[in-house]
Amino acid sequence: MILIGVFDSPFVRRVAVSLGVLGLPFEHRDWSTGRDAAQIRQYNPLGRVPTLVLDSEEVLFESSVVLDYLDQTVGAARALLPASGIERRQALQLVALATGAADKAVSMVYERVYRPEDKRHAPWLERCTVQIDSALTALEAHCIQRKDHDWLVGERMTQADMTVACCCTFATDAVPFDLAPYPALAARVARYEALPVFQQFHVAFDAPATT
Amino acid sequence: MILIGVFDSPFVRRVAVSLGVLGLPFEHRDWSTGRDAAQIRQYNPLGRVPTLVLDSEEVLFESSVVLDYLDQTVGAARALLPASGIERRQALQLVALATGAADKAVSMVYERVYRPEDKRHAPWLERCTVQIDSALTALEAHCIQRKDHDWLVGERMTQADMTVACCCTFATDAVPFDLAPYPALAARVARYEALPVFQQFHVAFDAPATT
Numbered sequence: 001m002i003l004i005g006v007f008d009s010p011f012v013r014r015v016a017v018s019l020g021v022l023g024l025p026f027e028h029r030d031w032s033t034g035r036d037a038a039q040i041r042q043y044n045p046l047g048r049v050p051t052l053v054l055d056s057e058e059v060l061f062e063s064s065v066v067l068d069y070l071d072q073t074v075g076a077a078r079a080l081l082p083a084s085g086i087e088r089r090q091a092l093q094l095v096a097l098a099t100g101a102a103d104k105a106v107s108m109v110y111e112r113v114y115r116p117e118d119k120r121h122a123p124w125l126e127r128c129t130v131q132i133d134s135a136l137t138a139l140e141a142h143c144i145q146r147k148d149h150d151w152l153v154g155e156r157m158t159q160a161d162m163t164v165a166c167c168c169t170f171a172t173d174a175v176p177f178d179l180a181p182y183p184a185l186a187a188r189v190a191r192y193e194a195l196p197v198f199q200q201f202h203v204a205f206d207a208p209a210t211t
Numbered sequence: 212m213i214l215i216g217v218f219d220s221p222f223v224r225r226v227a228v229s230l231g232v233l234g235l236p237f238e239h240r241d242w243s244t245g246r247d248a249a250q251i252r253q254y255n256p257l258g259r260v261p262t263l264v265l266d267s268e269e270v271l272f273e274s275s276v277v278l279d280y281l282d283q284t285v286g287a288a289r290a291l292l293p294a295s296g297i298e299r300r301q302a303l304q305l306v307a308l309a310t311g312a313a314d315k316a317v318s319m320v321y322e323r324v325y326r327p328e329d330k331r332h333a334p335w336l337e338r339c340t341v342q343i344d345s346a347l348t349a350l351e352a353h354c355i356q357r358k359d360h361d362w363l364v365g366e367r368m369t370q371a372d373m374t375v376a377c378c379c380t381f382a383t384d385a386v387p388f389d390l391a392p393y394p395a396l397a398a399r400v401a402r403y404e405a406l407p408v409f410q411q412f413h414v415a416f417d418a419p420a421t422t
Contacts, residue, residue, distance in 0.1 A: 045345035046311040060300065062307035064275060072295055084283055089271065096273035100257040114335050121330040134256035 002027045004040060005049025008205045009033075010102045010170035011063040012050040014163045016201040018067055021157065022074050026052075034113065034208030064095075067159060080159040091153045094142065094160035098167035101135035104128040105171040113207050132171060136182050139164060143184035152188075165192040173205035213238045215251060216260025219416045220244075221313045221381035222274040223261040225374045227412040229278055232368065233285050237263075245324065245419030275306075278370060291370040302364045305353065305371035309378035312346035315339040316382040324418050343382060347393050350375060354395035363399075376403040384416035 003019070003026045005012035019026050031040055037047045044051040044061045051061040052069070060066050071079035082088040108128050111120050146152055152160040168189045171177040179186035192198055214230070214237045216223030230237050242251055248258045255262040255272045262272040263280070271277050282290035293299040319339050322331050357363055363371040379400045382388040390397035403409055 041345060045308065045349040046315075046342050047345065048311060048342075058300065060304065062303075062311070065300075065303040065307050068303060069300060072299070088283070089269065089276075089280060092273075092276040092279060093271065096276050097256065100259060100273070104257075114338065115332050119330055119332040121326050124325050127325065131257050131259075134252060134258065138256040 001055055002029060002053040004029045004031050004043060004051040004053065006030045006032055006206070007201050007203045008170070008173070009049055010105075010163075010166040011099070013170070013201055014159075014166040015050045015052070015063050015066050015070075017162045017166065017197055018070055018080055018159065020197040020200060021080065021162070022070060022078065024070065024073070032208050063099075080157075080162070082154065082158060087154050087158075091158045091160040094139070094152055095163045097135045097138050098160075098164045101132045101139075102167035102170055104131045104135075105167075105175050105177065109174050109207060132175075132177060136168075136171075136177075136179070136185060139168075140182040140185045143182075143188050147184060161192060165189050165198060169193060169202070170205070174207075212266055213240060213264040215240045215242050215254060215262040215264070217241045217243055217417070218412050218414045219381070219384070220260055221316075221374075221377040222310070224381075224412055225370075225377040226261045226263070226274050226277050226281075228373050228377065228408055229281055229291055229370065231408040231411060232291065232373070233281060233289065235281065235284070243419050274310075291368075291373070293365065293369060298365050298369075302369045302371040305350065305363055306374045308346045308349050309371075309375045312343045312350075313378035313381055315342045315346075316378075316386050316388065320385050320418060343386075343388060347379070347382075347388075347390070347396060350379075351393040351396045354393075354399050358395060372403060376400050376409060380404060380413070381416070385418075 003012070003016060007013045007016055031049070033040065033047060033049055040049060040051060041047045043053060043059050046061065048061060050063050050066055051059060052066045053059050060069055067080065071081055076083045081091055108125055111125060142152065149155070151157050152164065168179060168185065172179055179189065193202070214223070214227060218224045218227055242260070244251065244258060244260055251260060251262060252258045254264060254270050257272065259272060261274050261277055262270060263277045264270050271280055278291065282292055287294045292302055319336055322336060353363065360366070362368050363375065379390060379396065383390055390400065404413070
């Protein structure tokens with residue numbers, strides 16, 4: 001299968017890290033949503049990444065849809081989201097907090113990338129900042145509560161761990177956002193980012209070129 | 212349980228319609244992400260809707276997370292997403308196309324709501340329009356292919372039907388977007404919207420007040 005999208009997107013990266021953790025091989029096309037929008041739209045009408053092209057030529061997009069497919073492929077015992085119950089809900093809520101913060105971080109980057117300076121609007125950036133701060137505060141509280149546990153949910157790595165790390169790293173690389181006010185979260189993200197599978201799929205943030 | 216959010220959000224509405232289809236009773240708080248942001252943040256740090264408060268006081272948010280919970284609650288036989296395989300992937304892809312278009316429609320509304328006129332940027336609105344048009348074109352192609360079937364996937368109503376209807380109606384109500392170039396999609400959305408459960412949870416679009 002072929003994964004389309006640059007690893008500096010937290011949504012592409014959480015798919016790449018998941019593929020790595022699950023040991024599923026893939027080809028990579030590092031097409032940018034700015035520069036390569038037309039090429040991406042040949043596979044995904046929305047022009048968004050990640051887009052995953054299966055060997056059958058079936059195309060999947062939206063990172064949550066791709067991750068659902070990967071979990072179904074490997075089966076419940078190896079799936080990165082718990083199959084049901086409170087652990088599934090907890091993992092999904094952490095994912096929602098992290099991806100929600102990343103959405104707002106993307107909005108802040110888009111403000112720079114897709115607008116001339118006189119069209120940028122400080123109150124909008126402030127609104128996004130408040131939302132990101134609130135999400136990080138909630139993640140910090142969860143990390144403090146889980147300080148004696150290696151992973152955010154249960155006793156093994158789940159999608160919550162991967163998504164929280166990818167989204168926080170994106171916010172710090174791209175906005176840039178400072179994790180210092182969230183020390184338990186920052187320490188956990190640093191620990192995850194030191195793992196080989198996270199390093200393998202990290203690239204320096206490069207704002208999308210619009211031409 | 213308590214559903215927070217106004218039904219003029221496609222994401223709140225697809226949850227409300229799903230609750231209605233599944234026959235699950237709920238209380239409703241029609242709090243707006245603009246006017247009632249602080250109140251919403253007491254339940255959801257991101258200040259986003261839909262937010263679902265369970266009787267146990269557990270809080271769920273992101274519509275896909277809430278819908279996953281509802282499907283788990285009613286069990287596989289009644290779940291609104293097929294449990295596995297090609298039908299699940301098809302339903303999720305249609306949902307991704309529809310919610311992707313709705314995301315961009317929300318961006319277009321936000322441009323009006325959260326910015327003074329001199330901070331709005333026509334090329335950004337044009338970019339969103341292209342993405343919505345491309346998603347609707349893909350949905351139209353699927354509707355043409357499914358013209359002899361009552362539902363978009365398989366032979367019963369799935370989350371794809373509900374989400375496509377809610378997202379298309381939002382785009383036409385709020386941007387406003389014209390579905391006339393997509394006649395098979397327009398006819399199908401009109402047919403779904405005539406169903407009592409869709410009418411029950413429809414309100415006229417009212418742009419969020421920011422104060």
